[in-house]
Amino acid sequence: MIVPSGYGLRPLAPELVLLTAAAAALFVHLFAGRRGRRAAGYVALAGIGAAGFALALTPPSAGPLFGGHFVADPFALYFKAAILLAGALAIVMAFRFFDVEGGEPGEAYTLVLLAMVGMAAAVSAADVVTTYVSFELFAIPSYVLAGIFKKERRSAEAGIKYFFLGTLSSAIMLLGLALVFGLTGSTAYAEAGPALAGAEGRAVLVAMGLVFAGLFFKAAFVPFHMWAPDVYEGAPTPLVIFLSTAPKAAVVAVLVRAMTSLFGAYAAEWRLVLQVIAVATMLWGNLAALTQKSLKRMMGYSAIAQAGYLAIGLAAWGEAGRTAVLFYIVAYIVMNAAAFGLVLLVDKGGRFDESIDGLRGLARRAPGTAASVLVVLLSLTGIPPTAGFIGKYLLFTAAVEKGMILLAAAGALNSAISLFYYFRIGRAMFLEEAASAVPEAGSQTPESFSRDVTIFLAFCAAVLLSLGLLPTLLTTPAVSAILSR
Amino acid sequence: MNVLGIPILTFITFFPVAGMLVVLALPASSARAIKLAANIFTGLEFAVTLLILTRFDAGSGEMQLVERLPWIKSLGAQYLLGIDGISLLLVLLTSLLTFVATLSSWGAVTGRLKEYYAFMLLLETGMVGVFLALDLLLFYVFWEVVLVPMYFLIGIWGGERRLYAAIKFFLYTLFGSVAMLVGILVLRAGHHSFDWMAMVAAGSVIPAALQGWIFLAFFLGFAIKVPMVPFHTWLPDAHVEAPTAGSVILAGVLLKMGSYGFLRFSLPLLPDAARRYAPAVAVLALVAIIYGALVSLMQKDMKKLIAYSSVSHMGFVMLGLAALTPMAAKGAVLQMINHGLSTGALFLVVGVLYERRHTRLISEFGGLASRMPVYAAVFLIMTMSSIGLPGLNGFIGEFMILMGTFPVSWLWTAVAATGIVLGAGYMLWLYQRVMFGAIVHPANESLKDLTVREFVTFLPLLVLVFWIGIFPKPFLDVIDKPVEKIIRIVNPAHFEAPR
Numbered sequence: 001m002i003v004p005s006g007y008g009l010r011p012l013a014p015e016l017v018l019l020t021a022a023a024a025a026l027f028v029h030l031f032a033g034r035r036g037r038r039a040a041g042y043v044a045l046a047g048i049g050a051a052g053f054a055l056a057l058t059p060p061s062a063g064p065l066f067g068g069h070f071v072a073d074p075f076a077l078y079f080k081a082a083i084l085l086a087g088a089l090a091i092v093m094a095f096r097f098f099d100v101e102g103g104e105p106g107e108a109y110t111l112v113l114l115a116m117v118g119m120a121a122a123v124s125a126a127d128v129v130t131t132y133v134s135f136e137l138f139a140i141p142s143y144v145l146a147g148i149f150k151k152e153r154r155s156a157e158a159g160i161k162y163f164f165l166g167t168l169s170s171a172i173m174l175l176g177l178a179l180v181f182g183l184t185g186s187t188a189y190a191e192a193g194p195a196l197a198g199a200e201g202r203a204v205l206v207a208m209g210l211v212f213a214g215l216f217f218k219a220a221f222v223p224f225h226m227w228a229p230d231v232y233e234g235a236p237t238p239l240v241i242f243l244s245t246a247p248k249a250a251v252v253a254v255l256v257r258a259m260t261s262l263f264g265a266y267a268a269e270w271r272l273v274l275q276v277i278a279v280a281t282m283l284w285g286n287l288a289a290l291t292q293k294s295l296k297r298m299m300g301y302s303a304i305a306q307a308g309y310l311a312i313g314l315a316a317w318g319e320a321g322r323t324a325v326l327f328y329i330v331a332y333i334v335m336n337a338a339a340f341g342l343v344l345l346v347d348k349g350g351r352f353d354e355s356i357d358g359l360r361g362l363a364r365r366a367p368g369t370a371a372s373v374l375v376v377l378l379s380l381t382g383i384p385p386t387a388g389f390i391g392k393y394l395l396f397t398a399a400v401e402k403g404m405i406l407l408a409a410a411g412a413l414n415s416a417i418s419l420f421y422y423f424r425i426g427r428a429m430f431l432e433e434a435a436s437a438v439p440e441a442g443s444q445t446p447e448s449f450s451r452d453v454t455i456f457l458a459f460c461a462a463v464l465l466s467l468g469l470l471p472t473l474l475t476t477p478a479v480s481a482i483l484s485r
Numbered sequence: 486m487n488v489l490g491i492p493i494l495t496f497i498t499f500f501p502v503a504g505m506l507v508v509l510a511l512p513a514s515s516a517r518a519i520k521l522a523a524n525i526f527t528g529l530e531f532a533v534t535l536l537i538l539t540r541f542d543a544g545s546g547e548m549q550l551v552e553r554l555p556w557i558k559s560l561g562a563q564y565l566l567g568i569d570g571i572s573l574l575l576v577l578l579t580s581l582l583t584f585v586a587t588l589s590s591w592g593a594v595t596g597r598l599k600e601y602y603a604f605m606l607l608l609e610t611g612m613v614g615v616f617l618a619l620d621l622l623l624f625y626v627f628w629e630v631v632l633v634p635m636y637f638l639i640g641i642w643g644g645e646r647r648l649y650a651a652i653k654f655f656l657y658t659l660f661g662s663v664a665m666l667v668g669i670l671v672l673r674a675g676h677h678s679f680d681w682m683a684m685v686a687a688g689s690v691i692p693a694a695l696q697g698w699i700f701l702a703f704f705l706g707f708a709i710k711v712p713m714v715p716f717h718t719w720l721p722d723a724h725v726e727a728p729t730a731g732s733v734i735l736a737g738v739l740l741k742m743g744s745y746g747f748l749r750f751s752l753p754l755l756p757d758a759a760r761r762y763a764p765a766v767a768v769l770a771l772v773a774i775i776y777g778a779l780v781s782l783m784q785k786d787m788k789k790l791i792a793y794s795s796v797s798h799m800g801f802v803m804l805g806l807a808a809l810t811p812m813a814a815k816g817a818v819l820q821m822i823n824h825g826l827s828t829g830a831l832f833l834v835v836g837v838l839y840e841r842r843h844t845r846l847i848s849e850f851g852g853l854a855s856r857m858p859v860y861a862a863v864f865l866i867m868t869m870s871s872i873g874l875p876g877l878n879g880f881i882g883e884f885m886i887l888m889g890t891f892p893v894s895w896l897w898t899a900v901a902a903t904g905i906v907l908g909a910g911y912m913l914w915l916y917q918r919v920m921f922g923a924i925v926h927p928a929n930e931s932l933k934d935l936t937v938r939e940f941v942t943f944l945p946l947l948v949l950v951f952w953i954g955i956f957p958k959p960f961l962d963v964i965d966k967p968v969e970k971i972i973r974i975v976n977p978a979h980f981e982a983p984r
Contacts, residue, residue, distance in 0.1 A: 323559075363600070378633065383659075384626040393622075393666075394560070400670040405698075408670060412663035419659050423636075423652060431640040431648055475559045 011072035013054040015120050021047020022113035029106020040106035048088045068188040069127040078481040079123040079253040083246050087116045089337040090242035096452040097238045115141035123253035128177040128187045146235040158234025165227045173214025179207035189261035197265035208263050219251040222281040232300030241340045244303040245333040274315035281308030282414040289421045296354040299339045316398035324394035326478035331387040338376040338460035344453050362429040369454045370429045375461035377422045382415040387467035492552045494566040498614050505606040513599050523602035527587045531580040546966030565620035570963035575616045578825045582737040583609045586730035588942045604634035619681040621669045643726035650726035657719040665706030668699045693757040700758035703751045710743030711799050714773040724792035729836030737829035741821045744802045756975040767807035771900045773800030778907035787835045787845045798824045805886035809976040811969045813889025818964045820882030827870040830946045834864050852924035857934045868916045870950045872909045878953035
């Protein structure tokens with residue numbers, strides 16, 4: 001195949017910008033020394049901004065590029081924007097965190113950017129080889145990010161655990177992709193998909209099962225979620241914002257693409273699987289979150305449960321289902337970024353003692369912050385007028401329209417269950433008084449983060465509220481991203 | 486009709502939010518300014534809701550002053566508000582009781598004033614919105630908006646077990662409302678619209694079996710809110726722990742959201758299922774009447790007694806709706822108003838004593854009539870109103886419900902009438918133990934009678950109690966057509982049968 005004339009490298013511009021920024025951040029960090037530990041972050045943030053700019057200028061194209069390896073359709077561009085958003089939110093939170101906690105921020109910023117290159121490539125991948133390579137490209141930096149505080153036992157454990165299980169899942173996925181090649185003799189989705197439709201059914205199902213197992217692992221769907229709570233708890237909080245959101249966006253995009261292009265003929269099978277996965281993920285995530293004492297671990301399980309709602313949209317499929325997924329993924333990124341940002345409020349330097357009690361009496365100390373957190377909690381629970389409600393509403397509607405009323409009912413029931421633990425936070429903030437006004441000697445007081453976190457949470461709350469009141473802001477691009485495929 | 490260039494229904498829905506913003510902008514130290522601002526806003530809100538009467542056509546059963554704007558096009562949701570006689574009375578009740586509640590909070594609430602009044606005003610927007618929204622998604626949004634401020638009102642300014650009561654209230658109602666949400670989605674899948682008026686015009690396009698499931702989902706949401714036995718257990722906790730103003734709003738308005746939803750949505754949108762399940766609803770309502778009354782008899786805490794009496798009274802309302810006759814349904818709507826007035830007032834009555842003695846145990850009182858004569862008179866009138874003494878409002882509503890239910894089943898009527906007897910029992914016994922006899926506790930010797938502010942708080946309620954009791958025609962005229970319209974949809978057989 002020939003690259004269409006006039007395109008050149010332009011469709012790759014966002015990835016190239018991110019790659020350049022990653023290299024620049026590393027150099028800046030190397031030469032800025034200890035004084036400029038934020039410098040690399042500013043470079044990274046500027047890089048994300050530039051990538052966003054490049055993304056806006058990238059012309060959407062329907063057909064495959066670069067010999068069928070790559071597509072830059074509106075669907076891919078939408079997800080790239082979502083991934084850039086997740087990365088930016090994480091880096092903004094990381095500034096203050098690394099100032100206080102030490103560590104090597106330059107490496108973290110570089111790795112975040114590198115992982116984003118991989119994700120951006122993954123959502124554009126139209127070929128099994130590109131898919132696998134870009135998956136590894138974002139997986140490996142993710143393992144390092146989880147374990148970046150290598151002297152911290154929990155962080156190191158998170159990194160190792162993530163690495164071993166992640167590699168295993170990658171291998172499983174690779175086997176599935178190899179089967180696809182073996183069955184069809186082609187690596188491009190465009191050719192392999194139609195060939196799979198005519199191939200021997202059971203072999204295809206095995207291939208599909210293996211590929212999906214790898215994807216579900218990365219998305220932390222139950223029962224492939226075992227690594228997630230430990231990683232989310234052990235990794236540095238701002239990086240958890242990244243690790244718990246951006247990979248899921250990438251995986252969902254790849255899933256949607258694989259479902260349409262590769263396994264489109266087997267919709268009945270994967271829709272059934274996804275229904276089961278959706279219910280299991282929501283229920284397990286919520287029930288496990290109910291029992292947690294640590295705020296961070298609770299939010300980790302909450303992130304798992306929230307991803308379960310995405311599976312409802314994937315199971316419902318159709319135009320409505322996919323639109324709902326696209327809407328919800330953005331709401332998910334903002335909500336979870338805020339949820340883990342909230343953890344920084346109780347972070348007391350002893351990095352892993354994040355009990356909810358630290359939030360007690362917050363409404364008195366910082367009413368503005370408490371109000372923002374309230375909006376975030378309402379959105380996580382799915383109570384109007386927030387983006388979380390509209391997202392869940394769209395997902396449930398899509399399910400009901402496909403006759404999956406029980407699936408929608410299970411989702412709705414889960415929102416009610418999740419209220420119980422989300423409002424343990426609301427209760428601590430508004431209804432309980434702080435245990436003692438005097439902070440423990442020698443510890444970082446929560447106030448050390450408060451200014452950055454306050455602004456961050458206010459931003460997230462504003463986004464969630466405006467998307468809740470005017471969902472058209474996001475549904476319009478989501479619908480056009482779906483329809484263009 | 487516009488107020489300040491804004492269509493009136495939108496204005497009354499969001500005016501309290503403007504008040505909330507003003508209250509939030511005031512400095513926390515100026516307690517007086519905060520109280521004053523909140524009272525002015527709720528007072529003005531009541532005045533503006535009265536303005537609707539000037540343009541309202543009482544002879545029409547249709548939705549009036551309709552405002553329609555596209556809201557979320559891709560979802561087919563609209564910003565659709567409208568008012569008919571049923572909504573009108575409930576909106577007036579809401580604005581009046583909210584005004585009364587903020588007025589009564591002047592001396593009763595001392596801590597975190599700014600948040601208190603902000604939540605109160607937000608609550609009012611939610612309640613008014615619920616009664617005006619004609620788009621089901623919009624209705625759901627307002628329905629949920631009510632939950633959050635009420636949670637905080639109970640949780641922050643409540644009594645000892647407030648944390649437990651607040652989350653119980655929130656969990657119960659959210660559980661019911663998510664069930665309702667699924668029902669709304671299924672309903673939308675059948676009608677391809679959220680528009681109440683369009684759905685009513687379309688008639689029953691949904692197969693009867695599916696209607697049954699939607700009805701049950703809606704019923705779960707509404708029955709928890711009303712609350713009907715066996716979903717009532719959140720109510721005594723929430724009532725006992727809530728601050729006085731919170732109880733007034735909770736009993737006066739929030740419970741009506743359940744019965745209103747049942748009348749507005751369950752009956753006309755799911756007529757086949759409503760006909761099928763009405764007897765079951767009626768039996769649950771009867772259980773609530775008797776059970777609520779019996780449990781009331783046993784209470785030692787005044788507030789808890791009145792809370793359980795609400796279960797019994799709301800049972801009457803639900804019985805009236807489930808009878809599916811115009812007479813009973815009109816009685817039920819009127820009884821919603823009556824219950825809001827009398828129970829709201831009774832919670833204020835208890836609140837007056839609680840402010841003075843910081844206890845609500847019946848055994849702590851006795852012989853108060855000699856020390857607080859004005860208070861005794863107000864308490865007595867409200868007790869009689871609650872019992873249903875002829876000449877006061879409760880009688881009209883209960884009588885109409887019984888009269889409308891009798892042609893359907895004499896047995897239901899008989900059981901319900903027993904409930905009235907029990908009601909007289911627990912209310913009169915309460916009054917006797919608190920007001921008559923000798924003063925046992927020395928602390929009661931020096932109790933002050935009602936202050937002028939407190940009396941002014943009661944005054945509108947007293948006037949309405951007598952007005953509805955003696956001359957209910959204006960109120961019945963307003964609800965006559967809209968109620969008949971709904972009953973005609975759900976139970977056409979009633980109008981065909983020879984009388």
